[in-house]
Amino acid sequence: MLGIVSTLVLIALGVYIVSTFGLFPIGADNPPFGLERYLAGRAMNAYVDRNAPEGTNPVAVTPANLADGAKEYEEHCAFCHGGAAAKISPMQRKFSPGAPQLTNRIPRDSESWLYWVTKHGVRMTGMPAWDGVLSDDDMWKIVAFIKNSDKLPPDVAATWKAMASRKEADEAPALEPVEAAPAPAPAAR
Numbered sequence: 001m002l003g004i005v006s007t008l009v010l011i012a013l014g015v016y017i018v019s020t021f022g023l024f025p026i027g028a029d030n031p032p033f034g035l036e037r038y039l040a041g042r043a044m045n046a047y048v049d050r051n052a053p054e055g056t057n058p059v060a061v062t063p064a065n066l067a068d069g070a071k072e073y074e075e076h077c078a079f080c081h082g083g084a085a086a087k088i089s090p091m092q093r094k095f096s097p098g099a100p101q102l103t104n105r106i107p108r109d110s111e112s113w114l115y116w117v118t119k120h121g122v123r124m125t126g127m128p129a130w131d132g133v134l135s136d137d138d139m140w141k142i143v144a145f146i147k148n149s150d151k152l153p154p155d156v157a158a159t160w161k162a163m164a165s166r167k168e169a170d171e172a173p174a175l176e177p178v179e180a181a182p183a184p185a186p187a188a189r
């Protein structure tokens with residue numbers, strides 16, 4: 001009995017010390033620890049298995065739908081997950097855990113699993129919830145595109161590849177500041 005209580009007190013003390021004295025490496029450039037990775041991965045898989053919708057992708061695998069999926073993917077996902085411009089995104093290891101490169105190594109998870117993760121995101125990682133930003137239809141199209149990205153019909157593959165160069169041109173204006181920021185006050189330290 002005393003053993004159990006003192007063990008619990010020691011664990012609580014350890015957590016307190018690590019969090020209070022700045023000993024936990026909070027930067028996104030620190031990969032998760034083995035146990036952290038294991039427990040979080042297990043919890044994520046179990047939760048998504050339990051909550052993902054039943055059945056398969058309601059969107060038909062047609063060239064038009066795949067091309068739509070490619071366009072939405074390039075616009076919203078390729079920056080972190082790699083795409084036409086770079087199959088391995090330079091951002092891959094800039095998150096903790098890192099971002100899987102979805103068109104370089106296509107996930108084996110079911111389409112409804114991938115759809116659920118896209119819609120709801122993964123808390124405390126860089127993966128956002130796209131619910132309300134993208135329509136359900138677009139998310140299903142993106143998932144169909146990811147799953148078929150290694151066997152696209154030639155014209156869709158060409159359309160996708162062409163998005164690599166177009167993207168840079170599209171993105172250039174976004175680098176302009178929206179409005180001039182007020183001059184910063186002189187630094188106090």
Ligand code: HEC
Binds near residue numbers: 097128142
């Ligand atoms: C800002 C970066 C970022 C953007 C943008 C982003 N993701 Fe993610 N995504 C991540 C990170 C980081 C993970 C890893 C999370 C984890 O390991 O739990 C992830 C994980 C995933 C996973 C789980 C893959 C697996 O096998 O575990 C899917 C599916 C996914 N993202 C789909 C998408 C889709 C689709 C889009 C675009 C609509 C998107 N993501 C946009 C960062 C991003």
